[in-house]
Amino acid sequence: MTAFRAFRIHQDDAGYHAGIETMSIDALSPGEVLVRAEWSSVNYKDALAGTGKGKILRQFPLNGGIDVAGTVVASTDPAFKEGDKVLATGSGLSETRDGGYSEYVRLPAAWTVALPPTLTTREAMIIGTAGFTAALALLRMTENRQTPALGPIAITGATGGVGMLGIDIFSGAGYEVHAISGKPERFDFLRRIGAAQCLDRHELAFSGKPMESARYGGLLDNVGGATLAGFLPSIAPYGNAAICGLAGSPALSTTVMPFIIRGVSVLGVASAGTARDVRDEVWKRLAGAWKPRHLDVICTREIALHEVASVFETMLAGGSFGRTVVRIAG
Structure with a gap:
């Protein structure tokens, strides 16, 4: 199967460690929807998970990143087809299943949200969790x-x-x-x-x-x-x-x-496990009347996948400002 890059987090005999690795699609967490990731974001929870300074992951190893948006490349659920733009936030990403800091992500259909047509995948990740x-x-x-x-x-x-x-x-x-x-x-x-x-x-x-x-x-x-x-x-x-x-x-x-x-x-307000009907309603409003008007101002930094670890310590020390998005594709 296709080999790709992911920011993977381990806790084993070598201790707690994380970094960019090459892995295969077969090694991803199970799910009905396979997505080629385009964008993710950096949240405080991601910094805790990536450094081990917070007990975020409930199993190891897992790919980091609690947010992801991209394009469906395969689906066994009729609600999604190849080429669809989708997103996911929370829902166990980088907690109980592989997250969005990965060139490919496999998601349960129950937690996969169709990207509203008025949002790009990048905008969706500036919004993110x-x-x-x-x-x-x-x-x-x-x-x-x-x-x-x-x-x-x-x-x-x-x-x-x-x-x-x-x-x-x-x-x-x-x-x-x-x-x-x-x-x-x-x-x-x-x-x-x-x-x-x-x-x-x-x-x-x-x-x-x-x-x-x-x-x-x-x-x-x-x-x-x-x-x-x-x-x-x-x-x-x-x-x-x-x-x-x-x-x-x-x-x-x-x-x-x-x-x-x-x-x-x-x-x-518990966003990680929000019921599906509520989740859909929130994204509908975020793409409509509640769409933030200053996304390009609030997004103060864009980094590549291999740079994610470099921002964690600054964020945990309170030195970051604005939203950081992670460019996965390209």
């Missing part, structure tokens, strides 16, 4: 009656992938967005992609009171911990806090007051 997560948060919030009339949406971790794409998506959907970040030198950039206001997280003054004035209609939180606890008392009646990250802390110390006095809802 990060943009999918932000859009899933907005879907959950709107399904729970979030509207722009409730007030501004605060987005924490605003200079991360989810934060940036969240600013673009939420503002494009008609919401006033207040970006929260500890990097004031990036505020002009955040305003460029849709933030109406930018707040330095180091200057946030939470009173510690169980209730504060209702300054925000809702919250997209990537941080957790004291930041999430600090914003909850400021959410307007029947607003929503969508939680998708724990960059600050997984702990949460708060009171029930915002929930029982103002009817605030906390919505968990």
Whole structure:
């Protein structure tokens, strides 16, 4: 069978190690849809997996990369045929099955998404898991009656992938967005992609009171911990806090007051195992009314497959900025 390159991760007698290897299609994880990969992306989870600094992989060896987009070269499922453009995010990639840092990827049909005609494979990977997560948060919030009339949406971790794409998506959907970040030198950039206001997280003054004035209609939180606890008392009646990250802390110390006095809802956003019908709906919206308007601005770096390991340490150290896409084909 065809030999190809892949960024493969091992844990064996030699320890934890990863790098570009040559492998065959027969060695790939099982699935109904064989894809020639064109683009992937680099996420924080990929950096943890590629360096071994996070327990991401549940079996070894596996190819890294939680996102992939490309062209179908073979399929045993009638829903997909040779030549179709497809994508996949999460769904066990680089966790329980071979991921997208590979010239060929074999996917289960149940988790393969037809690429919407208004997106290129490169655009889909700039969006990737990060943009999918932000859009899933907005879907959950709107399904729970979030509207722009409730007030501004605060987005924490605003200079991360989810934060940036969240600013673009939420503002494009008609919401006033207040970006929260500890990097004031990036505020002009955040305003460029849709933030109406930018707040330095180091200057946030939470009173510690169980209730504060209702300054925000809702919250997209990537941080957790004291930041999430600090914003909850400021959410307007029947607003929503969508939680998708724990960059600050997984702990949460708060009171029930915002929930029982103002009817605030906390919505968990778990993008990796999203149900297929919801997944399709999110990508439909990302290709339509919620398509980010600043993808070429948010994508700040493009690298080749053999360069993926070179960006991991910088990302884990907090030194990366914007989305990095990985060119697989060519």
